Amino acid sequence: MLFFSKKSFLVDHLEGLIDIHNHILPSIDDGSPDLITTLKMIELYQEIGYKGCIATPHTMEDYYGNDISTITSTYKDTIENLKEFNQDTFIYNASSEYMMDSGFEQLIENENLLFLKDRILLTEFSYFQKPEYVNEVVFNMLQKDISPILAHPERYRYIKGIEEYKDLKDRGFLFQLNLLSIDGHYGKDAQKKAILLLEHNLYDLVGTDAHKPEHLRKIREIQIKSNILTNIQPVIENSKLNF
Template sequence: MHNHILPGIDDGAPNLDTTIEMVRAMKSIGIKNCIATPHTMEDYYHNDVEKIEKVHLFTKKELAATDTRDFIMKAASEYMMDSQFDQILEDRNFLCVHKNYILTELSYFQRPDQLEELVFKMNQKDLIPILAHPERYRYFKSLEVFKNLKERGFDLQLNILSLTQHYGDEAFKKAKELLEKGLYEFIGTDAHKVEHIEKIKEITIKKKQIPFVNKLVDNHKLVFDF
C-alpha cells in the first residue's frame, strides 16, 4: 500500500522494464499485489488524479501479457502535506489508497506549520490520513508526539526498511519503539527500486517483534479487503 512502482511518474521506477522487475521482486518475497502510490509534491511531482490514472491504465495494459499482470490492483498517491495540499483537499483532487484512507507524508526536516489545520480538514471530509514512515521525521522525538498524532486522527505506517539501519540509526530506534509499543497500523515497502526489495529479503527481526509485525499484516487483510 506504499510504493513507487508506476513508471516515469516520480523518483521511483523510471521505465516499464523497471516496473516489471519490481513486481517480480515483490512477488519473490511473498507480496501478492499492491496499490501504487506515486508522489504528489509541489515543485517536484505535479501529479493529479488524471495523470496518475492515465499512467496506471497504460501500465496495466502493458503488463497484461506478462507474468506481472493484475499485480498492481489500483493507483493512489502519497501526498506531501505542503502548501498545495490544502487546495487538493478543497478540490477533492486526490486518490485514496482504499475507501477513505489517504496516504500522506511530511517534510523530513521541518514540521509544517499548518499540520493541525490540514488534519482537521481531512477529518471534516471523513478521510482517515495514513502518515507514511513517521519514524523518519527528525523533529518527532518522543512517544508523546506520535500518540498526539494518533489522537488527532492519523494512522501510522512503518517502512519495512526502517527495521534496519537503511535510513540511519535514529529512524531504526524510533521504528523499533513504535512497533513494540503497538503504535503502527500499517506496514509498507516504500520501494523506489529493485534494490530496496532485495534489501527487504535480508531483514532479520527479533523474535519478540514477530507478533507486532504479524498484527500489521493481519490489519492489512482486514482493511484492504481486495
C-alpha cells in the first residue's frame, strides 16, 4: 500500500516536451489576452522544462472567426514581437484546435487546415453533446490520410463508459490527456475518467491546454501517486517521440 500512496511531482517528468495543445497566442481566442501574458506563459513553460510548443488557438464556426489567415498572421506578428525579449523561438509553429461543428466537415473537404505536423490534426467535441456525424467525419479524415487527435476526451460528460472510448479509438482517434485533469482541475468526473483511461492505456499524447499562466503554475504543483505515474510515463514518452 505504501507504494501506491507515495507521490511525486509530475513536473519532474516533463523535461523536453513540446506542448501540442495550448492557447498561448495573444488576443485570438479565450487564451492569452496580450503579449505580456504570452511571454509569462513561455517563461513558465521553460521553468517546467518544456523545450517548445505548437500554438493551437480555437477554430469554431460561431466563435473567434479564426481560419488559416488569422492564425498564421497572429503567429507571425507574435514571433516578431517576441524578438525584443529573445523569446521568438519557443513557439515552433501555429496549428489549431478544431471544433467538430457544422463547419468542420467543409474544412476537411477543402483541406483548409493547419496541421500539428505531417497530417495530424487536433480536434475537440462540444462539451454539451456528441457531434451528430462524428463517425462520417472521422471516416472522411482517414480517407484523406488525416490522423485526428481528440483533445481531452476525459472532459466530455456524455461519454459514460470505457466501451464508448474504445469505440472512438477503434474509429481512428488518438487521445490527448489534459495534464490538469489528473489533479481534478476540471472536476471529479474528468479526473476519474482520466485515471480510468490511463489505466486502460488509451491515451496517446499529453497536452497542457494552458489558457493562462495560472494553468502552468498549477501543472508545476501537481503531485501524483506512483501507480498513476507508471501509467502516464509511457504517454509522456510517446509525446516526446512524436513531437
